[in-house]
Amino acid sequence: MKLFLLNQKHTLAILRTHERYNFITSLLIPASKFSFRCLQTIEISQNPYKEPFSSATTLPDSLLVEKIVFNLKHGNVNSLLSYQLRLNPSVIVDVLCRCNGDLQLGQRFIDSLVLRGTNFKHSSVSLSAMIHVFVRSRRLSDAQALILRMIRRSGVSRVEVVEALVSSTCGNCGTNNLVFDLLIRTYVQARKLREGTEAFRILRSKAYFVSINACNSLLGGLVKIGWIELAWEVHREIVKSGIELNVYTLNIMVNALCKDGKFGDVKSFLSEMEGNGVYADMVTYNTLIGAYCREGLLEEAFEIMNSMADKGLKPSLFTYNAIINGLCKKGRYARAKEILIEMLNVGLSPDTTTYNTLLVESCRRDNLSEAEQIFGEMLRQGVAPDLVSFSSLIAVFSRSRHLDQAMVYFRDMKKFGLVPDNVIYTVLMHGYCRNGNVVGHVSEAFRLWDVMIEKGIKPTLVTCNTVIKGYCRSGDSSKADEFLGRMIAKGVAPDHISYNTLINGLLREDNTDKAFLWINKMEKDGLLPDIITYNVVMNGFCRQGRMQEAELVLRKMIEKGINPDRSTYTALINGHVTQDNLNEAFRFHDEMLQRGFVPDDVF
DNA sequence: CTAGGGTTAG
Numbered sequence: 001m002k003l004f005l006l007n008q009k010h011t012l013a014i015l016r017t018h019e020r021y022n023f024i025t026s027l028l029i030p031a032s033k034f035s036f037r038c039l040q041t042i043e044i045s046q047n048p049y050k051e052p053f054s055s056a057t058t059l060p061d062s063l064l065v066e067k068i069v070f071n072l073k074h075g076n077v078n079s080l081l082s083y084q085l086r087l088n089p090s091v092i093v094d095v096l097c098r099c100n101g102d103l104q105l106g107q108r109f110i111d112s113l114v115l116r117g118t119n120f121k122h123s124s125v126s127l128s129a130m131i132h133v134f135v136r137s138r139r140l141s142d143a144q145a146l147i148l149r150m151i152r153r154s155g156v157s158r159v160e161v162v163e164a165l166v167s168s169t170c171g172n173c174g175t176n177n178l179v180f181d182l183l184i185r186t187y188v189q190a191r192k193l194r195e196g197t198e199a200f201r202i203l204r205s206k207a208y209f210v211s212i213n214a215c216n217s218l219l220g221g222l223v224k225i226g227w228i229e230l231a232w233e234v235h236r237e238i239v240k241s242g243i244e245l246n247v248y249t250l251n252i253m254v255n256a257l258c259k260d261g262k263f264g265d266v267k268s269f270l271s272e273m274e275g276n277g278v279y280a281d282m283v284t285y286n287t288l289i290g291a292y293c294r295e296g297l298l299e300e301a302f303e304i305m306n307s308m309a310d311k312g313l314k315p316s317l318f319t320y321n322a323i324i325n326g327l328c329k330k331g332r333y334a335r336a337k338e339i340l341i342e343m344l345n346v347g348l349s350p351d352t353t354t355y356n357t358l359l360v361e362s363c364r365r366d367n368l369s370e371a372e373q374i375f376g377e378m379l380r381q382g383v384a385p386d387l388v389s390f391s392s393l394i395a396v397f398s399r400s401r402h403l404d405q406a407m408v409y410f411r412d413m414k415k416f417g418l419v420p421d422n423v424i425y426t427v428l429m430h431g432y433c434r435n436g437n438v439v440g441h442v443s444e445a446f447r448l449w450d451v452m453i454e455k456g457i458k459p460t461l462v463t464c465n466t467v468i469k470g471y472c473r474s475g476d477s478s479k480a481d482e483f484l485g486r487m488i489a490k491g492v493a494p495d496h497i498s499y500n501t502l503i504n505g506l507l508r509e510d511n512t513d514k515a516f517l518w519i520n521k522m523e524k525d526g527l528l529p530d531i532i533t534y535n536v537v538m539n540g541f542c543r544q545g546r547m548q549e550a551e552l553v554l555r556k557m558i559e560k561g562i563n564p565d566r567s568t569y570t571a572l573i574n575g576h577v578t579q580d581n582l583n584e585a586f587r588f589h590d591e592m593l594q595r596g597f598v599p600d601d602v603f
Numbered sequence: 604c605t606a607g608g609g610t611t612a613g
Contacts, residue, residue, distance in 0.1 A: 220604060251604040286605040293606090321606035328607095356607040363608090388608045395609065426609045465610040497611045504612060535612050567613055574613090 293326025398431020
């Protein structure tokens, strides 16, 4: 392996292996470290895993390294602190290499000297050297914090991250596998799935070992956010790499099939996995039952639940929770409560999710007393309510103009050690906005927004949409207009709900021009107007009695493949009625009936 | 790896 000096400031280390392929690591190292000796080619170790800069210890910083190592060995932590300002990434790497084999020493150095310097600028390699020490010391969360720091540095490519992790093992490449696993896990946890996938691919292309656990965490992350296509690609690459799959892989991919609605493919996938010696388990069954329930296919869900016994499996808490949820979503609330009794009878204890499922459904039905009853039952059973429980309660009470009671829950939740999150603030704000006719309520909603921001709680798109709705409801659509503008300026991408809410608000205030500007904008951004957009516009024209334009909109939506629905016709009929065009009104009424929509009670 | 929460028209 050879090292060349490229320019005065920095040196490029070119690591050349004598294998089938060459790989190049470009590591930027301050030139001071090499001084004039670097003008010549320096022979360094052939082993790419071995710290390539050990020869540098004879150079200027080497004295510092010696002093630090000496003081570390003698436990002179206080005298160490005086060196803090002179630290640089390569000194850190060198010290840690000198500590090789003595993890206590390495940790002492990092904890007492490196991590105390707050403004210190690390390189990928210095971070990596510390990561290896932490991983070897089994301080995984500390290692992960540093990995996060490394991957969040701007302008650092995945290749550089991987190479840094490989190059700074200080001769101990035995930690590589653990570090690579942690790297992938960290990408997944940081929701950087593209980057995680890229890191996985780089590692595989260099034939590094990636554990099935790391693979599963990547696959699970991809499926969770709905990147099913990419999950299958990665899955194929895992299989091709010869990595041994396990039941977690199976379950993740069954979930992927379910999310794609490919229930028919599950069977063949399962037998394919059986061929690899991997068999479906409890989680597989629960995954399938949950998926069928979500699709409203309760018959199939029950069938699978009953077939569990053939494999010697008993329905678990997850199974029951999925079934209860399925029944609730189908409107079969009473049956769901029967299942709750059944699970008690088979000796399973309902948990927070079980109660929340029933609570959410009674809230959805605006059944306040039932919601309170479920909540009380939950408390009596000693099951702790969580943010989901409180968000449902606060939502239903504020929606039903019982803001006082909503605020009681808002205060109560703190007694359970719960800190309000963006959802809690959103439902409360929504409640105050809905009750906007009460003086001061809308301003209270915006006060809550300020409180939320002040507490460092990040608003989501839903929160923003609620604010837009709030402005529109209080008759201030120009403020909503400004707000959406600010959202876009800050890089938050609005969705259909944002645009539709604002467009509706603008049209209600007869601000037709601005409304159409936004329609153009959403189209330009690739968000095609949906049925609600068309209905909103339709309503606007019908309200203004501009019936020709309304029919133009009707033609356009049909042209665009969007079928008018009951609301579309209701607007058209109402519009014609108020214009005394009864013939036209009847014409649309008939057309609506022909299309199978139940008429409103306009006549 | 499997279960539960908030936002748009009328």
